[in-house]
Amino acid sequence: MLDGLFAGFHHVLTLHYLWIILIGSAIGIAAGATPGMSTAGTLAILIPFTFTMDAVGSLALLASVYTGAQYGGSISATLLNTPGAPESAVITFDGYPMAQQGKAGKALTALICAGLVGGLVGTIVLVVAVVPLAKEALRFGPAEMFALAVFGMTVVGGLVQGGIWRGLAAAALGLLVTMVGQDPVTGSARFTLGSTSLLGGVPFVPALIGLFALSEVFVLITKREQTIELRNVTTNHEWPGSRSELTTWLRFMLIGAAVGIFVAVHPGSGATIASLIAYGVARQLSKTPHLFGKGAIEGIITPEAADKATVGAAMIPLLGLGIPGSASSAVLMGAFTLHGVEPGPMIFKNHAEIVWALFASLFIANFVVFGLGFGGVPLFARVTLIPRKYLLAGIVALCFVGAYANGSNMISVWTALAFGIVGFLLRRGGVSAAPIVLGLVLGPLLETNLRQAMIISGGSWLYLLQSPIAIFLYVLGLAAVIVPSALGRRKTAYPVAIPVDPE
Amino acid sequence: MNRTGWFTYERAVMLALFAFGALVYGLSFGIDTSTAASTDIGPTFVPRVFAGLLMACSLLAVFFAKPVEEQPRPFDVTLFACVAVVVLYALAMPRLGYVASTIVALALILALVRAGAWWRIALFALGMTAATYFIFEKVLTVGLPPGPWGF
Numbered sequence: 001m002l003d004g005l006f007a008g009f010h011h012v013l014t015l016h017y018l019w020i021i022l023i024g025s026a027i028g029i030a031a032g033a034t035p036g037m038s039t040a041g042t043l044a045i046l047i048p049f050t051f052t053m054d055a056v057g058s059l060a061l062l063a064s065v066y067t068g069a070q071y072g073g074s075i076s077a078t079l080l081n082t083p084g085a086p087e088s089a090v091i092t093f094d095g096y097p098m099a100q101q102g103k104a105g106k107a108l109t110a111l112i113c114a115g116l117v118g119g120l121v122g123t124i125v126l127v128v129a130v131v132p133l134a135k136e137a138l139r140f141g142p143a144e145m146f147a148l149a150v151f152g153m154t155v156v157g158g159l160v161q162g163g164i165w166r167g168l169a170a171a172a173l174g175l176l177v178t179m180v181g182q183d184p185v186t187g188s189a190r191f192t193l194g195s196t197s198l199l200g201g202v203p204f205v206p207a208l209i210g211l212f213a214l215s216e217v218f219v220l221i222t223k224r225e226q227t228i229e230l231r232n233v234t235t236n237h238e239w240p241g242s243r244s245e246l247t248t249w250l251r252f253m254l255i256g257a258a259v260g261i262f263v264a265v266h267p268g269s270g271a272t273i274a275s276l277i278a279y280g281v282a283r284q285l286s287k288t289p290h291l292f293g294k295g296a297i298e299g300i301i302t303p304e305a306a307d308k309a310t311v312g313a314a315m316i317p318l319l320g321l322g323i324p325g326s327a328s329s330a331v332l333m334g335a336f337t338l339h340g341v342e343p344g345p346m347i348f349k350n351h352a353e354i355v356w357a358l359f360a361s362l363f364i365a366n367f368v369v370f371g372l373g374f375g376g377v378p379l380f381a382r383v384t385l386i387p388r389k390y391l392l393a394g395i396v397a398l399c400f401v402g403a404y405a406n407g408s409n410m411i412s413v414w415t416a417l418a419f420g421i422v423g424f425l426l427r428r429g430g431v432s433a434a435p436i437v438l439g440l441v442l443g444p445l446l447e448t449n450l451r452q453a454m455i456i457s458g459g460s461w462l463y464l465l466q467s468p469i470a471i472f473l474y475v476l477g478l479a480a481v482i483v484p485s486a487l488g489r490r491k492t493a494y495p496v497a498i499p500v501d502p503e
Numbered sequence: 504m505n506r507t508g509w510f511t512y513e514r515a516v517m518l519a520l521f522a523f524g525a526l527v528y529g530l531s532f533g534i535d536t537s538t539a540a541s542t543d544i545g546p547t548f549v550p551r552v553f554a555g556l557l558m559a560c561s562l563l564a565v566f567f568a569k570p571v572e573e574q575p576r577p578f579d580v581t582l583f584a585c586v587a588v589v590v591l592y593a594l595a596m597p598r599l600g601y602v603a604s605t606i607v608a609l610a611l612i613l614a615l616v617r618a619g620a621w622w623r624i625a626l627f628a629l630g631m632t633a634a635t636y637f638i639f640e641k642v643l644t645v646g647l648p649p650g651p652w653g654f
Contacts, residue, residue: 165564183546429516
């Protein structure tokens with residue numbers, strides 16, 4: 001493992017890749033600080049920029065954007081009471097009161113430190129856990145892979161706002177879209193409406209651009225708010241005043257990182273849920289729970305560390321099993337496949353050098369984001385001054401040119417447009433884009449393994465229930481459906497649902 | 504749409520998904536199954552399962568899903584006009600080329616959302632188009648649609 005990691009660092013520690021990571025981190029922080037720019041949307045817009053890069057450069061750029069965006073959202077949440085992304089919404093509870101009390105410098109210092117600790121812990125767990133997980137997953141046959149895909153769907157469905165059925169309906173829509181194109185076994189055309197352009201299926205990257213970025217444009221048009229006045233911006237970093245305060249910071253950073261990792265390794269959960277749960281846990285464990293909502297430092301440290309830990313942790317199921325842990329990692333999966341790298345158990349056999357370089361990039365990106373965040377807060381905070389009306393027009397141009405660049409044809413543009421309009425209409429109806437993307441990812445996996453299972457077993461459905469691992473995954477999937485609804489009935493102190501616009 | 508009545512926007516969306524599932528289920532009968540081997544479940548089976556799943560889940564959501572917490576603003580003329588501009592932009596791009604169609608589309612969108620003085624709108628539309636054209640056409644060497652003027 002260490003040899004691989006050293007090789008990864010050796011690969012990435014060149015001026016070319018360091019430059020890419022620096023630019024990616026800066027773009028990520030700026031985009032994350034901009035209200036309305038989700039992390040997944042930013043990643044989707046940037047994928048076309050990576051077409052001409054090599055796989056390592058492309059993934060290093062996107063990984064650093066991902067890392068930077070998670071931090072950027074917390075800047076605007078603290079300074080402007082406006083979260084750049086849903087996962088940073090929880091930071092407003094205590095970050096903004098701190099800024100109003102003149103403690104913005106301390107809040108930003110705590111956030112950047114929590115981000116570094118959370119990000120590093122999440123990446124270390126990724127490095128340690130993903131290899132054994134991938135090795136274990138190599139033993140998976142069609143029955144286990146089918147059960148895994150079912151598990152991924154139920155987990156996402158169980159956590160979507162509005163209940164399991166809305167989430168599963170969205171995932172089923174994604175699954176159905178993957179049926180367009182040539183049948184993988186017989187070669188028959190399915191739902192192509194006579195068009196040869198659709199024989200290869202619905203293009204994935206334009207669909208992502210439409211679902212996450214273009215639908216965001218229509219949402220922004222319906223919002224009337226303009227820019228927010230920048231106030232209370234302070235650059236004076238303030239460190240813990242005593243040893244006991246430093247211990248408290250570290251304790252809650254590690255608690256947050258643990259919560260973030262625990263949540264994010266479950267496919268479909270993501271950073272928003274992790275940060276919300278971490279906030280609830282911090283309030284339970286704090287010696288001063290009455291200060292929560294009024295400027296409690298634990299109230300920003302814990303969710304921030306959880307948020308950053310999800311970046312690495314969400315890649316554990318993505319790289320080990322080929323199942324994305326969040327909407328952002330689903331977009332990253334698109335980037336992997338674009339460069340001929342198929343995430344899943346075989347990735348360490350076929351593309352080990354790329355994966356280790358990605359891990360090294362994540363480590364470096366955490367330090368780069370720390371450095372940029374430390375020095376560049378006032379500059380990045382000014383990004384929030386871009387009027388939304390100009391922002392949305394800019395996104396339209398990037399969506400069109402990005403979608404066109406994907407296939408150099410208008411089918412890609414029309415796909416992005418169709419998914420943008422449908423995604424917008426669904427979002428208004430409480431249907432999140434995350435389960436749709438999960439359906440798009442899992443559709444081929446479900447079909448291939450179900451058909452293989454049927455061929456092996458001679459058509460016996462019982463074959464799908466004969467493996468203990470498969471049964472275990474079905475039980476876990478069932479629990480994922482039952483537990484959130486049980487928690488919902490008990491009216492927990494913190495929400496446990498994916499909002500309509502996750503990550 | 505009336506929020507107090509039973510037929511809410513969320514339910515309408517779920518009913519639309521149900522109808523889409525039913526449509527796909529019906530279309531699956533037109534798929535050629537003659538090449539499927541006797542040991543295979545065939546090219547229509549999985550699409551029908553997924554369509555059935557969509558119909559079942561959306562129907563259950565109609566009755567059991569909780570209402571959306573934050574209600575969106577109602578549709579307005581600006582939104583419809585912007586969507587129309589975006590559709591026209593996609594139609595115009597292969598005919599007028601990337602540069603001309605993008606400048607016009609961005610200027611129209613910004614004018615529709617009342618983004619400010621005309622010179623600001625024009626400056627942004629020109630600048631954004633020039634920047635994206637330079638990055639994709641010149642740096643990334645992606646061949647963007649050329650218009651009658653060659654760009």
